[in-house]
Amino acid sequence: MIKAENLVKKFGSSTAVNDISFEVKEGENLILLGTSGCGKTTTLRMINRLIEPDEGTVYINGTDIRKNEPEILRRGIGYVLQNHGLFPHYTVAENIAIVPKLLKWKKEDIRKRADELFSKLNLDPALAEKFPEALSGGQQQRVGLVRSLMVNPPLLLMDEPFGALDNVTRTAIRKEFRQLDELVKKTIIMVTHDVQEAFELGDRICLMDKGKIKQMGTPAELLFNPANEFVTKFFEEQRLQLELKSVFMEDLFPGFPKGKTVTVWDQMNNLLHREGHSIEQGPTVNYAEDLKTLMTAFAAYKKI
Amino acid sequence: MDQTQSFWQFVEQQSGKLWSQTWAHIGLTMISLIIAILVAVPIGILIARRKKLAGVVLGFAGVLQTIPSIALLGVLIPFLGIGPKPAILALFLYALLPVIRNTYTGITEVNPGVIDAARGMGMDSWQILTKVELPLAFPVLMAGIRTATVINVGVATLAAYIAAGGLGEFIFGGIALNNSNMILAGAIPAALLAIVLDFLLSLVQKINLKSIRLTYVVLPFIFISLSSFYLLPTQIGGRLLGGFTPEFMGREDGYLGLKRVYKLGIETVVISDAVMYKAAFEHELDVISGYSTDGRLKAYDLVTLKDDQHIFPPYYAAPVIRQDILIKHPELEGILNQLSGFINDSTMTALNYKVDQLKESPEKVAMDFMVAHHLYKPVRKATSGTVRIGSKIFGEQYVLAQMYKILIRGNSNLDVETKTGLGGTKICFDALTNNQIDFYPEYTGTAFLVLLKPDKKTIGTLSADKNGVYDYVSKEFNTQFKLKWLKPIGFNNAYALMMRREQAQSLHIETITDLTKHLNQN
Numbered sequence: 001m002i003k004a005e006n007l008v009k010k011f012g013s014s015t016a017v018n019d020i021s022f023e024v025k026e027g028e029n030l031i032l033l034g035t036s037g038c039g040k041t042t043t044l045r046m047i048n049r050l051i052e053p054d055e056g057t058v059y060i061n062g063t064d065i066r067k068n069e070p071e072i073l074r075r076g077i078g079y080v081l082q083n084h085g086l087f088p089h090y091t092v093a094e095n096i097a098i099v100p101k102l103l104k105w106k107k108e109d110i111r112k113r114a115d116e117l118f119s120k121l122n123l124d125p126a127l128a129e130k131f132p133e134a135l136s137g138g139q140q141q142r143v144g145l146v147r148s149l150m151v152n153p154p155l156l157l158m159d160e161p162f163g164a165l166d167n168v169t170r171t172a173i174r175k176e177f178r179q180l181d182e183l184v185k186k187t188i189i190m191v192t193h194d195v196q197e198a199f200e201l202g203d204r205i206c207l208m209d210k211g212k213i214k215q216m217g218t219p220a221e222l223l224f225n226p227a228n229e230f231v232t233k234f235f236e237e238q239r240l241q242l243e244l245k246s247v248f249m250e251d252l253f254p255g256f257p258k259g260k261t262v263t264v265w266d267q268m269n270n271l272l273h274r275e276g277h278s279i280e281q282g283p284t285v286n287y288a289e290d291l292k293t294l295m296t297a298f299a300a301y302k303k304i
Numbered sequence: 305m306d307q308t309q310s311f312w313q314f315v316e317q318q319s320g321k322l323w324s325q326t327w328a329h330i331g332l333t334m335i336s337l338i339i340a341i342l343v344a345v346p347i348g349i350l351i352a353r354r355k356k357l358a359g360v361v362l363g364f365a366g367v368l369q370t371i372p373s374i375a376l377l378g379v380l381i382p383f384l385g386i387g388p389k390p391a392i393l394a395l396f397l398y399a400l401l402p403v404i405r406n407t408y409t410g411i412t413e414v415n416p417g418v419i420d421a422a423r424g425m426g427m428d429s430w431q432i433l434t435k436v437e438l439p440l441a442f443p444v445l446m447a448g449i450r451t452a453t454v455i456n457v458g459v460a461t462l463a464a465y466i467a468a469g470g471l472g473e474f475i476f477g478g479i480a481l482n483n484s485n486m487i488l489a490g491a492i493p494a495a496l497l498a499i500v501l502d503f504l505l506s507l508v509q510k511i512n513l514k515s516i517r518l519t520y521v522v523l524p525f526i527f528i529s530l531s532s533f534y535l536l537p538t539q540i541g542g543r544l545l546g547g548f549t550p551e552f553m554g555r556e557d558g559y560l561g562l563k564r565v566y567k568l569g570i571e572t573v574v575i576s577d578a579v580m581y582k583a584a585f586e587h588e589l590d591v592i593s594g595y596s597t598d599g600r601l602k603a604y605d606l607v608t609l610k611d612d613q614h615i616f617p618p619y620y621a622a623p624v625i626r627q628d629i630l631i632k633h634p635e636l637e638g639i640l641n642q643l644s645g646f647i648n649d650s651t652m653t654a655l656n657y658k659v660d661q662l663k664e665s666p667e668k669v670a671m672d673f674m675v676a677h678h679l680y681k682p683v684r685k686a687t688s689g690t691v692r693i694g695s696k697i698f699g700e701q702y703v704l705a706q707m708y709k710i711l712i713r714g715n716s717n718l719d720v721e722t723k724t725g726l727g728g729t730k731i732c733f734d735a736l737t738n739n740q741i742d743f744y745p746e747y748t749g750t751a752f753l754v755l756l757k758p759d760k761k762t763i764g765t766l767s768a769d770k771n772g773v774y775d776y777v778s779k780e781f782n783t784q785f786k787l788k789w790l791k792p793i794g795f796n797n798a799y800a801l802m803m804r805r806e807q808a809q810s811l812h813i814e815t816i817t818d819l820t821k822h823l824n825q826n
Contacts, residue, residue, distance in 0.1 A: 050423055075426030085421025089439050099425050147425075157424075 001026040001187050002047065002155070007056035009042050016042040017053070018211035026154075029188045031202035033195065039211040040191045044157055047189065048074050060155065075102055078148030078186075082160035084140045086132040086147070093128040096147040103151055110150070117146045120182060138169040149182055156183070158190040162197065174200055195238055199245045207231060219246035224302075243302070244268065252297040264298055314485035318474075326493050328469035332388060333456045333501070334532035336395030338525070340452060344400050345445070348407025349433065358408060365401035373398070373462045378579055381466065386547070386575060386588045391460070391468035398459055399452035406448025410441025446509035450502050457498040461490070464550060465576030467583075471497075473550055473574045480551030482730055482754065544823065547575040547589035557753060557767065558593065558799060561615035566820050581606065584804060591819065596800040597649055597700060599656030607808050608800035610815040614768030616799040617749040620792040622774075623708065624751070625743035626736065627786045629691065636691065637790060639715045640743075643707055644791040646677055652700065652795040659699035666699060670706030679707075681714030688717045694741035695724040696732050700797065704745040729754050737785055746789075747797055751777040756784075770796075 002024040009017040017039040024030045032040035045051040047058055049070040058065045065073055086095050093114065100110045118125055121142045132140055141161065148156060162170045174197060177183065192198055198205050199219045206216040207230075214234075215227040223239070223246055226232040235242055244265040249256040252264065271291055315322060351358040368376075373394065380390035414437050422432045438445075464472025474490030477483070552558040553574055562568040570591060575583065583589045585604035594601065596608055623640050630637055647655070655673060658664045674680040693708055695701035702724050709720045723741050726732045729750055735741045752758065752766070752773050766772040778789040801816055813819050 048424060050420070071426045071428045073426070074424055079421070079424035081417060081421055081424070083415075083417045085417045085424070087418055087422070087436060088415070098422075098427070102426055102431075 001028075001061055002189070003059040003062075004043070004047070005057050005059070007043065007046055007053045007058070009039075009046065009051060009053050015211050017046070019056075020208075020211070020213055021056075022206055022213065022216060024187055024189060026187055027185055029190065029201055029203045031198040031205045032189065032191045032208060033193070033198045033202075033205050034208035035193060038208040040193075040208050041159055043208070044159055044189060044191045048077050048079060048157055050074075075099055075151070076153055076155075078153040078156035080144050080148045080156065080158040080161045082163040084132070084144035084164070086140060086144060088132055091129055091131055092135070092143050095132065095143065096150050098147065099151050105151075113150055113152075114146070117149055117182070120180065121146055121176070136169075137165050138173055141165060141173060145177075152182075154187060156186050156188045158188065160191055160193070163192070163194075170197075177201065195235065195242065196245075199242050207234060220251075241265070244298070247298065247301060252294075252301050264294065267294060309485060311485045311488055315489055318489060322474070322489060322493065325469060325471050325473055325490070326497070329457070329460055329463075329471045329494065329497060331532045332391055332395060332460045332463055332468060332470055333453065333497075334528060336392045336460075337399055337449070337453055337456055338529045338532065339392070340396050340399035340403055341449060343396075344403035345407050347400075348404045348445075349411060349437075351404070352408050352411035352437075355412075362401070362405055362408070365404050368397045369401045373459050374465060374576070374578065377462060377466050378582075381579055381582060381588070382586065385586065386467040386573070386579070386583045388463070388468045390466055391463035391470075395456050395459055395463075399456055402448040402451040402455065403445070404448075406451075407441065407445050410444030410448075411437050413444065414440045442511075443509055446505060450505045450509070453501050453505060454498045457494060457501065461494055464574050466579055467547055467573035467575040467589075469574070473553075476576070477550030477554045477574070480549065480728075481554045483554070486554065544570055544590040544819075545588075546570040546572040546591040546593075547580050547583055548572055548593040549577045549580065550574050552593040552799065555753075556763070557615060557617055557749070562801075562816070565613050565615045566816050568816065568820050569823055570819075584802065587804075590803060590807060592802050594800055594802045595797050597652040597656055597795055597797040599653060599658070599660040599699065601802065602653055602657040603661040605805050606802040607805045608802050609808070609813065609819060611798075611800065612815040612817050617752060617763075617767040618770040618773055618796050619747040619749035619798040620770065620774060620794075620796050621704070621745050621747050622792040623743045623790045624736065624746045624781065624787050625790060626739070627782075627788055629742045630788060633689070633691070633716070633718060635716055636712070636718075639711050640708060641791045642679060642711055642715075643793055645794050646679070647793050647795050649795045649797075652797065655703055656700050659703060666702035666706050670703050670710060673703075674707060674710050680710060683713045684715075684717055686713075686717060686719035690719040690721050691743075692721045692723060692741040694726050694732050694735055694744035695722070696729065696744070697725045697727055701745060704793070708743075708745075736787065745793070748773045748777055748789075748792070749798060751781070756780050 004023075005021050007017050007020045008015070020039070020043060022030070032043055034040045042051055046053045047065070049065060086092075087098070090098075096114055096117075097110050100113070114128070115125065117123075118128070123139065123142055123146065127135060127139060127143070132143070135143065141164070145161070148158075162173060165173065178201065190201065202219060204216060204218055205222055207214045207222060209230060215222055215231045217225075219242070222231055223235060223243055226235075245263050247264045248260055249258075249262045249264065249267055250260055256262070268291065271294065347361060351361050376394045376397065377390055380393055384390040384393060418436060418440070419432060422436045427435065460470050461472035461475050463470040464476055471490040471494045474486050475494070476490075478486030478488070478490060548559055553572070554560070559572070573589075575589070575592075577594070580589065580592045581594065581598070581600035581604050584592045584606060591609075592606075594606070594608070600606070601608070625636070625640070655669055658669045659666055671680070691712055693705045695705040705722050705724055709722055712718055712720050723735070726735055726741075726744070729746075732741075732744050732746070733755055736744060753763070756777065758766075758776075762776070766776055774789065774792060781787040781789060801819070803813065803819075808814070811822055813822055
């Protein structure tokens with residue numbers, strides 16, 4: 001769906017993005033991961049033309065994004081920022097109506113869509129008339145997400161969307177995020193420096209450093225087949241947890257129900273918290289009835 | 305003269321004038337402010353976009369702000385004449401800085417994350433400006449407008465100096481006439497005006513811009529702009545125009561006397577003496593109230609009209625000295641009287657011309673004169689004490705003080721300390737009676753009318769009498785203040801009406817009576 005070709009962006013004498021190419025398939029979550037200054041945000045912003053590349057081209061569905069006015073392009077792409085970027089002088093309802101109004105939606109349609117998203121994101125409808133400053137950090141970020149989803153854009157760009165939240169809120173909102181049906185079918189490109197977040201949310205991860213891509217692939221590929229020293233080192237500290245999060249139950253037990261969505265990490269959590277009870281999977285409990293079996297299977301998988 | 309009159313009586317008596325001055329004041333303030341907003345807000349937006357320009361633009365507006373208001377008004381007269389136009393331009397220039405700076409600050413302080421979100425959602429730059437930046441910058445912008453308003457209400461009082469009207473007419477007239485009621489009648493409404501306008505704008509500041517349709521903002525704005533023009537004093541056209549100082553307008557031996565005795569029916573504007581002569585020269589005014597020995601008479605080729613019915617009392621200059629210093633140094637009287645008889649009206653005009661127009665220093669002018677008239681003697685050793693000479697704050701007095709200094713240093717063993725620039729009459733006189741200075745040159749008419757304030761009957765009988773006034777003030781100063789009037793120097797720096805020489809000649813006007821007749825014919 002998205003194809004970036006040989007993107008280069010220089011700021012003065014420093015090169016922020018140095019000849020980057022990648023593709024994102026429809027419905028895929030691509031995470032741009034790296035430390036500050038690696039060029040991940042610049043790359044993201046070149047996709048909705050908040051930054052124009054010095055060289056290279058971005059295609060969406062085969063069309064050069066420079067073909068239309070940048071404003072027209074941006075109205076069709078959801079955009080979520082780290083500090084939510086809500087207008088402080090607009091109420092929540094007005095904030096989320098911005099893009100629909102730019103696209104000349106009817107008032108009634110805006111209200112319907114807002115109600116729908118509010119209930120999906122567990123937001124109290126009473127918040128609609130409040131100003132952003134009256135909301136908690138988690139609520140603000142949810143409203144930011146609602147705003148980007150209002151016109152149901154097929155593509156969503158997210159720049160450290162959970163970066164400003166505390167750990168507890170971040171974990172909770174990430175969980176909701178993964179389960180939100182609105183997001184499942186969307187193509188998402190998300191920037192983060194948080195490795196856990198990248199592994200939890202990304203179908204594929206694009207690890208960047210100094211304006212270049214170090215490796216791009218599924219979380220498991222990055223962990224188990226690192227392309228170079230940098231990639232190995234980058235994940236070293238949290239390796240075990242990441243491995244647990246990047247291996248799916250299906251990989252250990254082919255035929256495991258919902259196996260493509262449940263990771264070993266999830267399964268461990270389930271087992272620990274539902275000690276002595278049969279787990280959701282019912283008759284298939286024998287696939288991983290206790291932690292011991294699970295760990296043995298995991299160790300065996302790693303040795304492959 | 306009428307010091308017992310209460311403030312409220314004054315206000316009641318002058319209410320017509322007070323209202324018209326207040327409306328003119330509001331008109332000047334609002335028009336200049338509105339033009340400033342229309343110009344400064346776009347400039348502020350522009351420099352917020354191109355930050356490299358910001359330093360230059362803000363620096364330039366800052367420099368404008370530091371130009372003294374009266375100097376700025378003076379500079380504008382050759383281009384715009386006198387009246388509301390230069391006043392509005394000057395006020396406009398003063399209002400620029402606060403509005404530009406606050407627009408710039410307001411916009412640059414908008415959270416960049418919000419602007420980024422706005423762009424990211426697909427708002428174009430006009431939408432970002434009108435829906436995001438301006439509404440968020442609005443409170444800061446309004447604070448700038450409020451600052452500019454308060455500044456303008458204050459500076460607009462100076463409009464009275466260039467015939468643009470406003471509450472300054474009362475304020476400066478009151479200062480010149482030492483009339484506190486008149487000062488307050490101008491100052492209190494001006495202060496109230498500043499407070500009320502500031503309060504009204506503080507209400508506007510609270511308006512949430514996005515919840516209001518543009519027309520609700522624009523329509524009142526246009527309404528106020530148009531109605532402000534209506535408040536301005538109407539331009540006077542046609543016949544001769546008189547420009548008088550605020551002081552002259554309020555004096556019995558000034559405009560009031562002209563109306564009463566000569567029945568002079570000339571259209572008048574109020575103007576400062578700093579720009580009056582020049583305005584007459586530039587054909588902005590036809591008749592002005594000046595001083596008969598002013599150097600600018602010569603510089604601008606003006607002639608004085610003969611006061612054939614003697615309403616202007618004589619203003620002969622003479623040193624007024626403390627009696628105790630005369631007892632201590634009796635030789636001083638003879639020394640100071642040496643100057644008597646050397647300077648007549650035209651000599652004094654020429655000396656003033658050198659100081660005011662040729663910009664020679666009073667010291668040099670005095671020295672040249674003393675040498676030329678063989679009054680100069682080499683400085684002697686100062687062994688027997690110090691004499692303190694005072695002077696008011698204008699050229700003629702500086703020159704006289706320097707002349708006396710030369711005389712004393714050359715003819716006695718006394719040292720001299722000059723305290724020049726003691727403001728107006730009241731300050732000089734208080735310095736003398738409080739033993740801060742020993743003598744200063746005073747004018748008989750000033751002492752008579754301003755310091756002694758005799759009753760109307762005495763004024764009536766003595767006004768036209770040169771010796772009568774001198775004798776009267778000598779006697780009264782002696783008994784009331786223990787001060788002695790020495791011999792008059794010789795020139796008479798009286799009030800006089802003046803016109804351009806060629807105009808006076810072509811209209812055959814030589815006396816004030818001629819002027820009245822001419823005005824009545826047309």
